[in-house]
Amino acid sequence: MDELVDALLRPDAWPFPVTSVEHLETHISHLFLVEGFVYKVKKPVDLGFLDFSTLEKRRFYCDEELRLNSRMAPGLYLARVQIVRDERGFHVEGEGEAVEYAVKMRRFDQSCLFDRLPLGDGHIDALAERVAAFHAALPPAPEEAEWGRPEKVWFPMEQNFRQIRELGLFPELAGRLERLQERALQAFEALRPWLWRRRAQGWIRECHGDMHLGNIAWVEGEVMVFDGIEFNADLRWIDTANDIAFLLMDLERRGMERLAWRFLNRYLERTGDYEGVPLLAFYKGYRAMVRAKVAAIRLIQEGPGSEGTKQEFADYLEYAEQCLEPAGRPGLCITFGLSGSGKSHFCRELREQLGLIHLRSDLERKRLFGLAPEADSRSAVEGGIYTPEATEQTYGRLEELAGMLLKAGYSVVVDATFLEAAR
CATH class of the missing domain: 3.90.1200.10 (Aminoglycoside phosphotransferase (APH), C-terminal lobe)
Structure with a gap:
C-alpha cells in the first residue's frame, strides 16, 4: 500500500492534468484530493468490525459506499473507479486489470464541514x-x-x-x-x-x-x-x-x-x-x-x-x-396561558438553555389525528381536532409522554394552555 500511496502523489498517475495532490489518511482509508475530486482508497486491513483484506472485498464495499451515501449526499458520490498498473506505474481510471479500487467523489471546501464551521x-x-x-x-x-x-x-x-x-x-x-x-x-x-x-x-x-x-x-x-x-x-x-x-x-x-x-x-x-x-x-x-x-x-x-x-x-x-452514571432528579415545567400568548417561543428558549424535552400540545394533537406537524389543523379531519374529546386525548398523550421521559431521567416542559384546573 505504501508504494501505491507514493505513486498516487505524483501527477502522472491521474487521468487529467494535475497541479497538486493532497493526501489524507484515516485508520481505514487513504484519501487523495485532486483538483475538483476526492478519491478514497480502502486500506487492506481486517479489524474485526470491518474486513477489507482482499481486492474483491474492497471492490464490493466501494459499491456499497456509493449506494448508501447517495441517500444523504446526492451528487457527492460519483463512481467506483479502478487503479491499474503497467510498466510506467500506477494509473487511476486506467484500462486493464484492476490492482486496486477507489471511490470517486466531488470535492468541496473542507471549511464547510460541521466540525470546522461556526455552527448556528x-x-x-x-x-x-x-x-x-x-x-x-x-x-x-x-x-x-x-x-x-x-x-x-x-x-x-x-x-x-x-x-x-x-x-x-x-x-x-x-x-x-x-x-x-x-x-x-x-x-x-x-x-x-x-x-x-x-x-x-x-x-x-x-x-x-x-x-x-x-x-x-x-x-x-x-x-x-x-x-x-x-x-x-x-x-x-x-x-x-x-x-x-x-x-x-x-x-x-x-x-x-x-x-x-x-x-x-x-x-x-x-x-x-x-x-x-x-x-x-x-x-x-x-x-x-x-x-x-x-x-x-x-x-x-x-x-x-x-x-x-x-x-x-x-x-x-x-x-x-x-x-452511564445514574440520571439525576428530573424536573417538570408546564406553561399556562391563552393560545398565541408566546408560550411556545418561551419554551424554545428554555429548552435549549436548561436542557429540556419540549412537548407541544399542538403537534401532539395533530399526530394523534394522523396529521404532519406542518399540516393545517383547521381542516383534513372531519369535525375538526379541537372537540372536547380530542382535547382530552391530547392532554392524555402529553401526560403519557411526560411520565415516560421523567422516568428515564429527562426534564420536560409541557407546552399547552392548561386553562382548566383539572389539567
Whole structure:
C-alpha cells in the first residue's frame, strides 16, 4: 500500500492534468484530493468490525459506499473507479486489470464541514429536518433479520471494550475499563425490554451509522451527510435513536450542548419518536467508546508519542462514564396561558438553555389525528381536532409522554394552555 500511496502523489498517475495532490489518511482509508475530486482508497486491513483484506472485498464495499451515501449526499458520490498498473506505474481510471479500487467523489471546501464551521441555529435546524426525513423514509428491518435483537445490540458494545484491551495500550486503565463495561452491561440488561419494543415498533432501519460532525457538510446551501458505514451491515441496521446519538455525543463533547438540545427537540417534533429518548444515554456512551477505540487504533498507527490522540482517548472514556452514571432528579415545567400568548417561543428558549424535552400540545394533537406537524389543523379531519374529546386525548398523550421521559431521567416542559384546573 505504501508504494501505491507514493505513486498516487505524483501527477502522472491521474487521468487529467494535475497541479497538486493532497493526501489524507484515516485508520481505514487513504484519501487523495485532486483538483475538483476526492478519491478514497480502502486500506487492506481486517479489524474485526470491518474486513477489507482482499481486492474483491474492497471492490464490493466501494459499491456499497456509493449506494448508501447517495441517500444523504446526492451528487457527492460519483463512481467506483479502478487503479491499474503497467510498466510506467500506477494509473487511476486506467484500462486493464484492476490492482486496486477507489471511490470517486466531488470535492468541496473542507471549511464547510460541521466540525470546522461556526455552527448556528440554521445549520442545526436544517440538519434535524434532513435526518428526520431520512429516517422516516427508511423501511424497517425484516422481521426475520437478527438486527435490533438485544444480543445483536450488545455485541459491538462489548467488542469495543475487548478490542481496546487487546491493543494493550493502556494497562493503567484496565480497572477503569472493566468497571465501565460492567456499568454498560447493567444498563443494557435494564433496557433489554425496551430494545425488544423498539424492534417490534419498526425503529431498526438501515441508517447512516457514523453521523458525527466530521461527516456532515454545508454545501451550496444544503446539508450533506456523507461517509456512512458501508463496511458492516450490523453497524448501520440500527435503532434510529442510536444513529442520532453519535451526533448528540459529538456536539456535547465539543461544548455545544445548546445545539444538541436544539437538534434533539427539532428532530423529535418532526418524528414524534419520544420513545427513543430513554435509550439515548446508553447509545451515547456506546458512541463515545467507538471513538475511543478509533483513537486507540490511530495511536497504534501513529506511534506512542502522539499525546493529542492519548488525550482524545481519555476524553471519550470520561464522557462514556458520564453517560452511564445514574440520571439525576428530573424536573417538570408546564406553561399556562391563552393560545398565541408566546408560550411556545418561551419554551424554545428554555429548552435549549436548561436542557429540556419540549412537548407541544399542538403537534401532539395533530399526530394523534394522523396529521404532519406542518399540516393545517383547521381542516383534513372531519369535525375538526379541537372537540372536547380530542382535547382530552391530547392532554392524555402529553401526560403519557411526560411520565415516560421523567422516568428515564429527562426534564420536560409541557407546552399547552392548561386553562382548566383539572389539567
